[in-house]
Amino acid sequence: MVKKFYIKTFGCQMNEYDSDKMADVLRAVEGMEQTEHPEEADLILFNTCSVREKAQEKVFSDLGRIRPLKEAKPDLLIAVGGCVASQEGDVIVKRAPYVDLVFGPQTLHRLPQLMAARRASGQPQVDISFPEIEKFDHLPEVVLSQKNGHTSKASAFVSIMEGCSKYCSFCVVPYTRGEEVSRPLADVLHDVQTLVTQGVSEITLLGQNVNAYAGTLGQDEQIDMAYLIQSLVTMQGLQRLRFTTSHPKDMSQRLIDMYARTPKLSSHLHLPVQSGSDRILAAMKRGHTALEYKSTIKKLRQARPDLVVTSDFIVGFPGETERDFEATMHLVREVGFDSGYSFLYSPRPGTPAAQLSDEVPHEIKAARLQHLQDLLGEQSKILNHSLQGSVQKVLVESVSRKDANEVAGRLDNNRLVNFAGSPGMIGRFVDVKITGAWQYTLRGERTTSAA
Numbered sequence: 001m002v003k004k005f006y007i008k009t010f011g012c013q014m015n016e017y018d019s020d021k022m023a024d025v026l027r028a029v030e031g032m033e034q035t036e037h038p039e040e041a042d043l044i045l046f047n048t049c050s051v052r053e054k055a056q057e058k059v060f061s062d063l064g065r066i067r068p069l070k071e072a073k074p075d076l077l078i079a080v081g082g083c084v085a086s087q088e089g090d091v092i093v094k095r096a097p098y099v100d101l102v103f104g105p106q107t108l109h110r111l112p113q114l115m116a117a118r119r120a121s122g123q124p125q126v127d128i129s130f131p132e133i134e135k136f137d138h139l140p141e142v143v144l145s146q147k148n149g150h151t152s153k154a155s156a157f158v159s160i161m162e163g164c165s166k167y168c169s170f171c172v173v174p175y176t177r178g179e180e181v182s183r184p185l186a187d188v189l190h191d192v193q194t195l196v197t198q199g200v201s202e203i204t205l206l207g208q209n210v211n212a213y214a215g216t217l218g219q220d221e222q223i224d225m226a227y228l229i230q231s232l233v234t235m236q237g238l239q240r241l242r243f244t245t246s247h248p249k250d251m252s253q254r255l256i257d258m259y260a261r262t263p264k265l266s267s268h269l270h271l272p273v274q275s276g277s278d279r280i281l282a283a284m285k286r287g288h289t290a291l292e293y294k295s296t297i298k299k300l301r302q303a304r305p306d307l308v309v310t311s312d313f314i315v316g317f318p319g320e321t322e323r324d325f326e327a328t329m330h331l332v333r334e335v336g337f338d339s340g341y342s343f344l345y346s347p348r349p350g351t352p353a354a355q356l357s358d359e360v361p362h363e364i365k366a367a368r369l370q371h372l373q374d375l376l377g378e379q380s381k382i383l384n385h386s387l388q389g390s391v392q393k394v395l396v397e398s399v400s401r402k403d404a405n406e407v408a409g410r411l412d413n414n415r416l417v418n419f420a421g422s423p424g425m426i427g428r429f430v431d432v433k434i435t436g437a438w439q440y441t442l443r444g445e446r447t448t449s450a451a
Helices: 013-030 055-072 083-088 090-095 105-121 185-197 225-233 253-261 278-284 290-303 322-335 362-386
Strands: 004-009 043-048 077-082 101-103 125-127 155-159 202-206 215-217 221-223 240-244 268-270 308-315 339-344 391-399 406-410 416-420 429-437 441-446
Touching: 004 013, 013 043, 013 077, 013 105, 013 155, 013 202, 043 055, 043 083, 055 077, 055 083, 055 090, 077 083, 077 105, 083 090, 083 101, 090 101, 090 125, 101 105, 105 125, 155 185, 185 202, 185 215, 185 225, 225 240, 225 253, 253 290, 278 290, 278 322, 290 322, 308 322, 308 362, 322 362, 339 362, 362 429, 391 416, 416 429
Parallel strands: 004 043, 043 077, 077 101, 101 125, 155 202, 202 240, 268 308, 308 339, 416 441
Antiparallel strands: 215 221, 391 406, 391 429, 406 416, 429 441
16 A cells, blocks of 8 residues: 655745655655645654744644544654754654654755664654755656646746855744755756746746855856846746745845846745834844845836835834834835735744843734734735736636636736636636736736637
8 A cells, every 4th residue: 555645834935845845755765645634644744934933832732733643553654844843853852752753954855764764763863954955966856747738837946045144133044944055057957947848837946045046057156146047047938937035135236137138037026124124124134224125126126117026024023113113114115015924023042133122012013013014905905906907927827716617827926816717727828807906816807818
């Protein structure tokens, strides 16, 4: 009987990518099949994220819920991967001794060896080392499923670098994923070509700080993100390119110029700012001011006038005053962010900001967050309404969640639109007239046959 694995993924797109790679390894090396039902699994794997508040406790809570499955099925393996695993290490096994495997983001390729060692020794296996980009050399080739001659996947992620060396005072990423390490150009080109050859039309380049990419060309020559993009957009079959997540300090003029010269580069950019207050930005150790951020956005929009910008915001950072918060609101209005991810600050263990005193009451922070989210929502609605009546090129991604007779796709600016269509359109570009607009989604009708 074929053994099965179940993966639950928490957090960012990097974790989604890593979960896909874990699945590829388990299929290729162990011959396992994926299941959506943990009670059917021979391996249950939690791919964790340590960015959100009380991330560790949520992991232990989830582990507690599946403990009865382990008791009923002693051969079941339970694994914890990702950033919480990297941060907590042996502590996970001490608190939950029924956990069999603990591994970090950089050692996911060692899953088969860890599983074999667990079975042979009878002891839990922990590997949270940082072997840089070794994992990419050990991952199997991606083979996408096909249906009626078309790929089942319209877009795909390709990781081009790992880790972050910025050490923002609130962020745990450098401690859980290590410092910035970029993959060689040839390896990235190979991965993208493999996906495009199988029918993928859109690629999203991934990294914790993706625009800090510093790959190699040959033995010694180092290249930047702009060089990588220029190398990719000439690839036949690749029709749209995105990248996430970026840091303002690494938005070089060469990269900005790509937006003017490269139509295949998406007109959506996610560029986290975190705060509009220079005082708070300094305390966060972001390495830029609000004015420098606005200057970067101005240059980007000169290069691509229709550029849509989204961002990340932390509300209630220790010591944030009403004046600091109003500076953030002013920045949001001035830049005209389409939307954004906004969170209340919560201390991450081991980060410098966790040692700062915080006297702002929770109810004040929560009220500020609501004000910010209301403003971002209103700006998103304005953008969507401005698209009504226009014809947009849409990449069909999936069947609509609410209606099997409809499909969902994304515009170049990353907005989601639903319209009448069939599953056979997935993976193809369609011209769609926007007929309805809401705060975060659009409705449309097809104007041409699928390309």
